Amino acid sequence: MSQTDARRQPARSLARNPVDMTVEVLAARTGVSVRNIRAYQTAGLIPPPRLRGRLGLYDSEHQGKLELIRDLRQQGFRLDAIKDMLENTPEGAWSEYALISELFSTTFFTVESPARKHIAEMAANWGATATPEQRERLSRNGLYRRVGDTDEFEILSPALERIGVQLAELKVPLDTVLDLQDTLIAHTRAIAQAYVQQVFLAQIKGLALQAHRGEGGTVRRTLPELGAMEELKALFERLRPLAIGSISAAFPVVLQQEFDRAVSEELKRRP
Numbered sequence: 001m002s003q004t005d006a007r008r009q010p011a012r013s014l015a016r017n018p019v020d021m022t023v024e025v026l027a028a029r030t031g032v033s034v035r036n037i038r039a040y041q042t043a044g045l046i047p048p049p050r051l052r053g054r055l056g057l058y059d060s061e062h063q064g065k066l067e068l069i070r071d072l073r074q075q076g077f078r079l080d081a082i083k084d085m086l087e088n089t090p091e092g093a094w095s096e097y098a099l100i101s102e103l104f105s106t107t108f109f110t111v112e113s114p115a116r117k118h119i120a121e122m123a124a125n126w127g128a129t130a131t132p133e134q135r136e137r138l139s140r141n142g143l144y145r146r147v148g149d150t151d152e153f154e155i156l157s158p159a160l161e162r163i164g165v166q167l168a169e170l171k172v173p174l175d176t177v178l179d180l181q182d183t184l185i186a187h188t189r190a191i192a193q194a195y196v197q198q199v200f201l202a203q204i205k206g207l208a209l210q211a212h213r214g215e216g217g218t219v220r221r222t223l224p225e226l227g228a229m230e231e232l233k234a235l236f237e238r239l240r241p242l243a244i245g246s247i248s249a250a251f252p253v254v255l256q257q258e259f260d261r262a263v264s265e266e267l268k269r270r271p
Contacts, residue, residue: 023056
């Protein structure tokens with residue numbers, strides 16, 4: 001069995017053989033807390049469990065839907081946007097999402113391997129000691145992950161960190177670099193969300209609809225063929241560099257326009 005097949009197998013067996021789970025088991029399988037599962041249920045994002053006496057039981061469709069919610073939340077989507085997506089996806093399609101989640105790992109879109117550095121080493125580029133506020137900004141901006149309770153961070157984009165070092169060499173203050181990173185993350189996240197929702201999820205929804213619609217528009221509950229899944233993966237592999245490349249292609253043009261506009265406005269202010 002290949003590595004891809006080995007990764008895919010749990011989702012396929014889960015989709016074909018629904019298993020009743022307590023909320024604690026569902027939380028353990030998805031990494032979503034019991035509190036959040038119940039909050040999503042109250043918000044109408046997932047249906048209520050089937051009751052056996054006073055015991056609530058969840059199945060594989062709950063798990064697939066919850067995995068999608070978890071992944072979208074990690075990408076920065078708001079709950080109202082996620083609810084809208086879920087309402088436009090056919091019932092019973094969540095086994096496909098579980099399968100797709102297995103097929104496209106958490107590193108599918110990344111192009112670099114993370115690096116680790118101590119906060120003192122990073123701040124040393126500015127000849128300073130990082131303040132508690134700067135540590136907190138690194139922890140929440142999405143490009144760095146604190147390693148446990150230590151002052152060591154996992155750098156998710158070493159290339160961007162190297163750009164920060166070069167800015168330090170140009171005497172750009174650390175707080176300014178952090179401001180630039182926050183702005184960069186906010187805008188690129190918005191672009192990423194647009195690509196995910198309008199392109200990638202649109203393709204997945206099409207696959208789910210195809211898998212759940214039989215002849216004459218009747219609904220059937222089967223998994224998509226493996227060939228269709230491989231075709232989807234090949235499509236995503238072609239879309240990935242286009243999505244990434246579109247940002248680097250557009251930015252120089254926009255940068256020049258904004259520079260020209262800013263200089264023009266400054267000249268107008270002069271007597």
